[in-house]
Amino acid sequence: MMCLFCDTRRSQIPRRQWREMTHYAARALLTPFLGLAVFLTRAASIRLQATPGHSLVARNNTFTIMQITDLHYGESLDARGFAQDAKSTRAMQRLLSLERPDLVVFSGDILHVWRDNATQFWDQAMAPTLERRIRHAVVFGNHDDLHRDPPPQDDLSRRMALLHYDMSLPGSLTGSMFVSRMGGGVTNYMLEVYRSDEDAARGQPAALLWFLDSGGGSIREIIREDQVRWFSAKARQLKERYGVLPAFLYMHIPSHEYLQYNPAVPESRSRCVGWMNDTVHPTKEDTGVFDAAVAAHIQYIFVGHMHGSDFCCPAPTRSSSASDPVMLCFGRRSGYGGYGKVWARGARMQRIDLSADRPTMRTWIRMEDGSIEQAG
Numbered sequence: 001m002m003c004l005f006c007d008t009r010r011s012q013i014p015r016r017q018w019r020e021m022t023h024y025a026a027r028a029l030l031t032p033f034l035g036l037a038v039f040l041t042r043a044a045s046i047r048l049q050a051t052p053g054h055s056l057v058a059r060n061n062t063f064t065i066m067q068i069t070d071l072h073y074g075e076s077l078d079a080r081g082f083a084q085d086a087k088s089t090r091a092m093q094r095l096l097s098l099e100r101p102d103l104v105v106f107s108g109d110i111l112h113v114w115r116d117n118a119t120q121f122w123d124q125a126m127a128p129t130l131e132r133r134i135r136h137a138v139v140f141g142n143h144d145d146l147h148r149d150p151p152p153q154d155d156l157s158r159r160m161a162l163l164h165y166d167m168s169l170p171g172s173l174t175g176s177m178f179v180s181r182m183g184g185g186v187t188n189y190m191l192e193v194y195r196s197d198e199d200a201a202r203g204q205p206a207a208l209l210w211f212l213d214s215g216g217g218s219i220r221e222i223i224r225e226d227q228v229r230w231f232s233a234k235a236r237q238l239k240e241r242y243g244v245l246p247a248f249l250y251m252h253i254p255s256h257e258y259l260q261y262n263p264a265v266p267e268s269r270s271r272c273v274g275w276m277n278d279t280v281h282p283t284k285e286d287t288g289v290f291d292a293a294v295a296a297h298i299q300y301i302f303v304g305h306m307h308g309s310d311f312c313c314p315a316p317t318r319s320s321s322a323s324d325p326v327m328l329c330f331g332r333r334s335g336y337g338g339y340g341k342v343w344a345r346g347a348r349m350q351r352i353d354l355s356a357d358r359p360t361m362r363t364w365i366r367m368e369d370g371s372i373e374q375a376g
Contacts, residue, residue, distance in 0.1 A: 146217040245297065249300070
């Protein structure tokens, strides 16, 4: 029987890159405003991994993912702030009890702002998955390491400290296979999904989950060119090893292709399914991540960031037919922090069906009140 919560990760990162990573973490720990006492006890034995040591294995030929996004814990240190964090926790508890996913993907803005006690708020956010022994994976957003007195741009110290901390938690599959040398983010990695324990033992995945750090906070809101190059090279490597596999990409900030689906564009609503009440604010520059995703056979891109949208729209590409587009999707805003207090909370669900030779995905929105939207 496979141990779901045993930590078997080993560092395979080149020595020079590992030195850079530990340098950033050390800077964070030595900076007076951090106050990460718990981090010191947990992070001492954690290594950043080149490949996660856990296997994601389907149950009855399906693998179910819950996308939690934009929780914004710790928005304010007063009764109102604590109350809204408690409501976010209750919303997650409700959603997890209703759906019982195999994996939870936190697609950014778990925290509203960086504070000295950041890990206490992080623990609150992770508690519902930890209590249910559900594994999780994180990709950072633009608020997670945001500080009210920002340091010089491209300071990765707080982002790296949070990465180390999350990786120390039971059930964490968060990783860092590549850290940008151009001032980009750190949660760039990939997870493999298997049909069975036998396939996992043979090392033959059936689908791939990709994660790209879109920056923000103490770094620029951008997926840097070297992140895109790493993604493309790694995807080619995996294609040579396994052949073409269906793949799904998680980021926080949408790419520029989402701009064609703003609410002000009338034809958007006829082509899309879901809620479209928020103007799209993409990354600061288009560095070619969408074209790289097409080349990597990404079928769906899942983002957060915009609290008032949860739509899915087809995005025909130059290399695929209109009948087989990449789907551009927002998650449903899950937390009570951040802007848009009146909008209802929920989570985007994703179920990969591995029963056929060519796996497919179905996605829907589970609301906090138990209702289901966008079922199809």
